[in-house]
Amino acid sequence: MSWLTRVRNSLPFASKRETPDNLWVKCPRCHEMLFAREYEANLSVCTRCDYHGRIGADARLGQLLDEGFELLPEPVVQEDPLKFRDSKRYTDRLKQARASNPHRDAFTAALGRIQGQKAVVGVQDFTFMAGSMGMAVGTAFCDAAQTAIDENCGFVVVTAAGGARMQEGILSLMQMPRTTVMTRRLKEAGLPYIVVLADPTTGGVTASYAMLGDIHLAEPGALIGFAGQRVIQETIREQLPEGFQRAEYLHKHGMVDMVVHRKELKHELARLLGYLAPAEAA
Incomplete structure (x- = not known):
């Protein structure tokens, strides 16, 4: 020295x-x-x-719901039913995801009010294994939809996912028809089902409950699609237009009803629920 x-x-x-x-x-x-x-x-x-940055489930619920909301129980499902392993065991990946997340999986739901309008709100958290849809996500979605039916109120879902969870194979893909059935039951009950498409919403989630809402809102700049741009481009062998699969492009072409800034999202959801939700008993 x-x-x-x-x-x-x-x-x-x-x-x-x-x-x-x-x-x-x-x-x-x-x-x-x-x-x-x-x-x-x-x-x-x-x-x-x-x-618009990506945010976790708790932050999203806090932004959308009035104070005093109640988290719904998180479902317990069989973990690693296929004993899947790639570079890591699936169980190890779950442990790693849970170490940095307060919830057991990627879908969290709560019962509360949005500016006084009663609703169940489900949030998909992209920070938990890219928000991928497995049995836990599918079950949480179905349970939340059933709670909305039992409580006779609207169901709002904020999606953000990379698609189906490959570690659960066909069991993950089976969540697509399961959740689709629940959206049909909401419709039969006369209850509004509103989807907020956050960045990114892709894969099997887009191919099921994300695009089955009565009304579809999207956050500015959100990536929304099924297959990736590169796959589409190589398949059709054509250059894709600028802004393809972004919220504004989909709004222009009729796949999204409104693009709503995050600051206005709570007010907009309350307004829509006021129009569509059944009147509460006095």
């Missing part, structure tokens, strides 16, 4: 100032460094370019 290093290390002001790792957030679109508190206060929307 040189004399310069010894002197520098002995100085009281020479030590590196330690700062929390979560003090700043980098916007994925414009790469602006945002103060984390301001970013969260702005509903995880970039204050510079208006990019």
